[in-house]
Amino acid sequence: MTVTLRPALGRDLAALYRLEQVAFTGDRFSRRQLWHLLNRAHALTLVAEQRSPEGGPPRLLGYGTLLFRRGTRRARLYSFCVHPDVRGSGLGRRLLEALEAEALAREAEVLGLEVRADNQVALGLYRRMGFRPERWLGDYYEDGCAGWQMAKPLQAEPGAARVREG
Ligand SMILES: CC(C)(COP(=O)(O)OP(=O)(O)OC[C@H]1O[C@@H](n2cnc3c(N)ncnc32)[C@H](O)[C@@H]1OP(=O)(O)O)[C@@H](O)C(=O)NCCC(=O)NCCS
Numbered sequence: 001m002t003v004t005l006r007p008a009l010g011r012d013l014a015a016l017y018r019l020e021q022v023a024f025t026g027d028r029f030s031r032r033q034l035w036h037l038l039n040r041a042h043a044l045t046l047v048a049e050q051r052s053p054e055g056g057p058p059r060l061l062g063y064g065t066l067l068f069r070r071g072t073r074r075a076r077l078y079s080f081c082v083h084p085d086v087r088g089s090g091l092g093r094r095l096l097e098a099l100e101a102e103a104l105a106r107e108a109e110v111l112g113l114e115v116r117a118d119n120q121v122a123l124g125l126y127r128r129m130g131f132r133p134e135r136w137l138g139d140y141y142e143d144g145c146a147g148w149q150m151a152k153p154l155q156a157e158p159g160a161a162r163v164r165e166g
Contacts, residue, residue, distance in 0.1 A: 003061060003091060005098050005163045008038055008045035015060040016047070023062075023081035027142050042068045043078070044102055046163060048095055061086050064099045068106060074151075075108035080122075092125055101162045104154045112151040116141055126150055 008016065016038075017031050029037070037043045048062040062082040066075050077099060082092045103111050114137060115122050131150040140147040 003048050003050050003094075005046050005048050005095065007163065008047045008063065010038055012045075012047055012060065013038060016045075016063060019060050019063065019081065019083060022084060029079065037065050037078070042070075044068070044106075046095060046098055046102065048082070048091055062091050062095050064095050066099055066103055066111075068103075068108070073107060073109040075103040075106065075111050077111060077113035080113075087121075093129065096125070096129060097160070098163050100152075100154060101157075101160050104156055105162055108154055110151050110153055112149065114140065114147045114149050117146045117148060123148070126152075 013031065013035055016034050020028050020034065037045060043065055045063055045065040047060055049058040049060050051058045060083075064080040065078045067078045068075050077096075080092075080096065080099075082095070100111060111131075112134070113126065113131065115126060117123075117136075129152070131152040133148045134151050135149040137147040137149055
């Protein structure tokens with residue numbers, strides 16, 4: 001399976017919305033919220049897409065969005081998911097590594113995120129990738145589930161490549 005990572009474009013909105021429906025069980029973004037994320041200057045979304053060898057439309061298999069704020073070198077991983085059909089094949093880790101490289105390229109020194117306390121797969125991935133819990137967030141999600149705020153100091157890895165524009 002050849003999967004390419006690239007920055008999201010306005011035309012990805014419909015596919016992103018469909019992915020959001022199947023990838024998350026709650027706290028999903030609306031179409032309007034996704035539009036806002038794609039079109040505001042201080043957010044960056046990377047998408048993972050699989051191109052069909054027959055030349056049909058590419059399939060969106062994952063995405064992650066970073067938020068940046070003026071006056072701080074802390075970026076935030078705001079949304080991140082992989083299509084259920086292809087989970088466990090390393091795409092989540094690859095996407096997260098690419099997002100870290102993008103945050104570093106924008107001079108972020110720390111990447112922060114929030115994750116549901118019952119999301120063992122995401123928590124395990126974040127821990128193994130060097131994120132550490134910073135703060136317990138009681139009653140944080142729409143169903144009352146608690147969360148963890150986590151963060152990772154960012155450092156340039158020799159040879160780590162950013163994704164190309166396109
Ligand atoms: C979290 C998520 C993005 C991970 O994507 P993925 O493509 O499955 O991730 P990977 O294949 O790179 O696997 C990441 C790690 O989790 C492990 N893993 C994946 N699926 C697993 C499962 N069902 N059970 C246990 N471990 C699992 C992998 O072994 C891997 O371990 P490693 O880091 O030691 O190699 C994906 O599960 C997802 O979209 N979940 C729903 C949305 C979500 O929870 N997003 C995060 C919100 S904070």
